[in-house]
Amino acid sequence: MIRFLARRIITLLVALVAISIVIFLLLRVLPGDLALVMAGVNAPASRVEALRTQLGLDEPLGMQYLHWLGSLLHGDLGASQLTGRPVASLVATRAAITFPLIGLGLLVALVVGIPLGCAAVLARSRRVRAVFQTIAVIGGAVPALWAGLVLIVLFAKGSGLLPLFPSQGFPLNAWHNPGAAFMSLILPALTVGLIVGASIMRYTRSALAEQMQSDVIAMAMACGYTRTQAVLHVGLRLALPQLVSVIGLTFAEMITGVMVIENLFALPGIGTGLINDVGHRDLLAVQGELFMLAAFFLVIGLLVDVTHRVLDPRLKG
Amino acid sequence: MTDSNGAHEPHGATGHEAPTSTNNPNATTNGTSNMPGATGSLDPTLQAASTAATRNKPPVWAIILAVLAVLAVIIGSIAAIRTLTSSNDTPAGHKESNVTIGVKLAPTNLDIRNTAGSALDQVLIDNVYEGLLDRGADNGVQPGIAQSWDVSDDGKTYTFELADGMTFSNGDTLDSQDVVWSLNEAIKQGYHGSEFLSAVDTVTASDSSTVIITLKEPDADLLWNLTGRAGLIYDEEAEGSYDPKTQALGSGPFTVEQFTADDSITLKRNDEYWGKNKAKTEQITIKYFTDNNAAVNALKSGDVALLAPIMPNVMQTFADDPEHYDVQPGDDTDKYTLAMNNGDGHATNDKRVRQAIRYAIDHDELIAARGGVDLPLYGPIPELDPGYEDLSALYPHDVAKAKQLLAEAGYNEQHPLKLTLTYPNIYGSEIGDMLRSQLAQAGIDLDVQEVEFSTWLEQVYTNKQYDLSLVDHNESHDIGSWANPDYYFNYNNKQVQQLINDARTAPTEQESEAKLKQAARIISEDAAADWLFNYRVTTAMAKGVEGFPVNMNQSFMPLVDFTYTKQ
Numbered sequence: 103m104i105r106f107l108a109r110r111i112i113t114l115l116v117a118l119v120a121i122s123i124v125i126f127l128l129l130r131v132l133p134g135d136l137a138l139v140m141a142g143v144n145a146p147a148s149r150v151e152a153l154r155t156q157l158g159l160d161e162p163l164g165m166q167y168l169h170w171l172g173s174l175l176h177g178d179l180g181a182s183q184l185t186g187r188p189v190a191s192l193v194a195t196r197a198a199i200t201f202p203l204i205g206l207g208l209l210v211a212l213v214v215g216i217p218l219g220c221a222a223v224l225a226r227s228r229r230v231r232a233v234f235q236t237i238a239v240i241g242g243a244v245p246a247l248w249a250g251l252v253l254i255v256l257f258a259k260g261s262g263l264l265p266l267f268p269s270q271g272f273p274l275n276a277w278h279n280p281g282a283a284f285m286s287l288i289l290p291a292l293t294v295g296l297i298v299g300a301s302i303m304r305y306t307r308s309a310l311a312e313q314m315q316s317d318v319i320a321m322a323m324a325c326g327y328t329r330t331q332a333v334l335h336v337g338l339r340l341a342l343p344q345l346v347s348v349i350g351l352t353f354a355e356m357i358t359g360v361m362v363i364e365n366l367f368a369l370p371g372i373g374t375g376l377i378n379d380v381g382h383r384d385l386l387a388v389q390g391e392l393f394m395l396a397a398f399f400l401v402i403g404l405l406v407d408v409t410h411r412v413l414d415p416r417l418k419g
Numbered sequence: 420m421t422d423s424n425g426a427h428e429p430h431g432a433t434g435h436e437a438p439t440s441t442n443n444p445n446a447t448t449n450g451t452s453n454m455p456g457a458t459g460s461l462d463p464t465l466q467a468a469s470t471a472a473t474r475n476k477p478p479v480w481a482i483i484l485a486v487l488a489v490l491a492v493i494i495g496s497i498a499a500i501r502t503l504t505s506s507n508d509t510p511a512g513h514k515e516s517n518v519t520i521g522v523k524l525a526p527t528n529l530d531i532r533n534t535a536g537s538a539l540d541q542v543l544i545d546n547v548y549e550g551l552l553d554r555g556a557d558n559g560v561q562p563g564i565a566q567s568w569d570v571s572d573d574g575k576t577y578t579f580e581l582a583d584g585m586t587f588s589n590g591d592t593l594d595s596q597d598v599v600w601s602l603n604e605a606i607k608q609g610y611h612g613s614e615f616l617s618a619v620d621t622v623t624a625s626d627s628s629t630v631i632i633t634l635k636e637p638d639a640d641l642l643w644n645l646t647g648r649a650g651l652i653y654d655e656e657a658e659g660s661y662d663p664k665t666q667a668l669g670s671g672p673f674t675v676e677q678f679t680a681d682d683s684i685t686l687k688r689n690d691e692y693w694g695k696n697k698a699k700t701e702q703i704t705i706k707y708f709t710d711n712n713a714a715v716n717a718l719k720s721g722d723v724a725l726l727a728p729i730m731p732n733v734m735q736t737f738a739d740d741p742e743h744y745d746v747q748p749g750d751d752t753d754k755y756t757l758a759m760n761n762g763d764g765h766a767t768n769d770k771r772v773r774q775a776i777r778y779a780i781d782h783d784e785l786i787a788a789r790g791g792v793d794l795p796l797y798g799p800i801p802e803l804d805p806g807y808e809d810l811s812a813l814y815p816h817d818v819a820k821a822k823q824l825l826a827e828a829g830y831n832e833q834h835p836l837k838l839t840l841t842y843p844n845i846y847g848s849e850i851g852d853m854l855r856s857q858l859a860q861a862g863i864d865l866d867v868q869e870v871e872f873s874t875w876l877e878q879v880y881t882n883k884q885y886d887l888s889l890v891d892h893n894e895s896h897d898i899g900s901w902a903n904p905d906y907y908f909n910y911n912n913k914q915v916q917q918l919i920n921d922a923r924t925a926p927t928e929q930e931s932e933a934k935l936k937q938a939a940r941i942i943s944e945d946a947a948a949d950w951l952f953n954y955r956v957t958t959a960m961a962k963g964v965e966g967f968p969v970n971m972n973q974s975f976m977p978l979v980d981f982t983y984t985k986q
Contacts, residue, residue, distance in 0.1 A: 132873070134872075134876045139873055148609070254716065258720065270717045
């Protein structure tokens with residue numbers, strides 16, 4: 103286990119350096135820069151040059167990268183050049199919206215997806231299974247934007263048929279008013295949850311079906327389990343590692359995947375923030391944010407792998 | 420599904436798979452009884468469980484009925500809750516002390532001295548910062564920090580008398596020293612807007628309430644320019660004590676309470692404001708909506724008291740409900756400019772091509788498609804600016820004429836004119852589509868490319884790599900860009916440059932205006948660009964909103980008189 107961890111952590115560090123280079127270079131390919139954006143369309147060209155010098159954009163790329171890497175090594179992710187706010191604080195403020203949204207969304211997804219997935223396997227009638235199959239396919243095919251709009255039409259305060267939940271924005275004082283903050287996440291979380299739930303359902307179903315293929319279920323039933331019991335107690339337990347991987351990856355994916363949802367519900371989360379920062383060409387902020395997210399993805403990956411080992415002792419060998 | 424579900428057939432569940440295929444979930448009794456038997460299980464508990472699971476399956480109609488009943492209960496209780504709560508939260512008839520309003524374009528930071536964008540002017544000028552002079556709702560010059568002013572006969576010396584007892588929001592005194600320092604700093608540091616002070620020679624104070632500006636040459640636009648960024652007054656003593664990117668310190672009726680980039684700004688009344696007219700609302704939050712639907716929902720749900728602007732394609736719902744909403748178009752100086760690259764090596768370098776494009780565009784159709792509130796505009800000067808003249812007669816919509824001009828320029832069906840239109844995606848795809856179909860009628864093949872604004876700044880504005888481009892030039896008094904041959908228009912007409920310079924240095928306003936008028940006519944005749952329309956910003960307000968500026972509110976939105984009384 104220790105050797106495994108050591109190996110994984112070294113890989114992680116190498117990956118982080120590689121990622122920092124890729125992020126840095128890719129962002130420099132974007133046309134336009136912050137000086138242009140700040141100067142706007144009426145300023146004389148000399149003003150753009152002055153801003154470029156002031157912002158350090160006229161330094162050679164190599165130097166700019168080394169500066170950044172240097173501060174990364176000191177644990178400093180950099181700061182937005184527009185607002186002067188440190189990236190860590192920017193991401194923290196936005197994550198305080200995105201992470202609860204993902205958490206709630208995932209909760210909805212699990213509550214919807216796993217039982218439906220189990221039911222889809224347990225159903226005896228071919229027709230019933232076909233119905234579940236249709237639900238899974240439709241759920242997976244619905245664009246998040248559309249699902250969100252439908253929920254807004256149905257439940258948004260002000261314009262919905264049943265005006266229950268706010269559909270726009272996040273309270274200005276954020277979680278100081280937990281009730282209001284929570285309410286404003288309900289519709290977005292439902293949108294995310296229903297769509298991700300469909301994919302969790304499919305994963306659960308196929309993971310379980312795979313277990314059905316093995317002799318394990320037959321064995322369990324031979325030992326006196328009913329079919330339902332065998333599937334839920336033995337099959338699900340065996341399918342769990344696979345599901346945990348999927349859930350971990352889904353979580354990571356959702357950090358940027360909920361971008362559309364954040365936009366639709368005017369939530370100033372990580373996705374919306376990234377889009378804005380790229381739009382302003384606030385590249386120091388963007389690269390810091392992307393790096394932080396990449397690091398986060400990698401750590402989640404690592405945790406998933408470790409959880410696997412814990413959940414599935416067979417991997418030890 | 421076959422591969423995964425069929426997969427378990429050979430195993431434990433196999434036995435009953437065959438009978439199930441004929442199984443009908445509607446029929447409660449058949450088939451199911453086979454199953455325990457079919458599994459061949461001798462375990463009575465297994466048999467019992469499996470039978471119990473299936474025997475009690477209710478018919479479909481019962482399930483539907485149950486679902487309907489549950490739904491009815493939910494809807495009923497929700498309706499009850501709504502009637503209960505709605506009767507509680509309508510204390511009508513008093514002015515709200517804390518109001519949120521919705522705006523579209525957000526400032527990226529608060530550093531008005533270094534960052535471009537009318538979003539900053541909109542929220543900060545007159546609310547937080549004040550200028551030496553103030554701009555009226557008619558786009559004219561009004562007293563600001565200077566109560567009165569005097570111009571020498573040669574037009575080169577301006578003497579300003581300042582108001583008494585002025586303070587910044589932190590309590591510091593505002594006197595002529597701050598004015599002199601602010602203007603000199605702007606010139607020295609090259610702050611945004613300082614280009615409008617290029618004629619200034621010296622700025623001095625003769626006493627604590629008198630400021631004298633001397634010019635190298637007369638500048639007819641100086642007073643107007645001092646109403647904008649060039650004339651803003653900052654606190655010399657407080658310089659360096661606050662972070663101008665996220666904070667603002669001025670002498671205006673509001674202070675910035677909270678700023679969240681790209682999301683919102685909260686203004687708080689400055690109770691120590693020096694002026695007579697104090698802010699009528701204690702706290703105003705300006706919330707920025709990039710998404711139009713989001714904005715509409717916010718107004719409908721009462722989260723915001725008004726939307727400025729509301730997009731034409733979504734304003735109908737509010738216009739149709741005059742009992743609750745007030746929808747008003749306001750005048751502005753937004754010029755939707757279809758720039759045509761006048762530079763060498765572009766098809767649009769040929770005047771006939773540019774003229775053909777102007778003839779081919781049906782401006783009335785464009786305006787109608789946007790809801791019909793915008794005004795036609797056929798030249799570089801809008802109605803609110805000096806030098807305006809109706810130039811609609813120059814290029815009326817005439818597809819035949821356009822075709823003829825294109826033929827003269829050497830284009831025909833075998834060799835059609837191919838052009839690329841590159842414009843920032845903030846303006847939406849409809850306008851590009853309409854232009855493509857309109858120009859197609861004249862035989863022009865238009866390739867429309869929407870790009871990010873930053874990309875546009877690099878590709879079009881800086882590198883001038885474009886044929887046609889479309890941007891809303893919303894700045895007032897900006898005809899000067901046509902006298903700048905290095906501007907992205909690539910328009911170089913010595914006569915226009917001379918006229919615009921003469922207008923600036925003309926001794927009287929009338930002479931200045933006459934020169935501007937002449938210049939605008941030449942620019943339009945040259946078909947240096949096409950001006951699609953003068954965008955009028957429409958504001959949608961909930962009933963009970965008062966004192967909100969409807970005109971020019973995208974670059975100038977004084978909120979001192981704004982109040983909202985919930986109806």
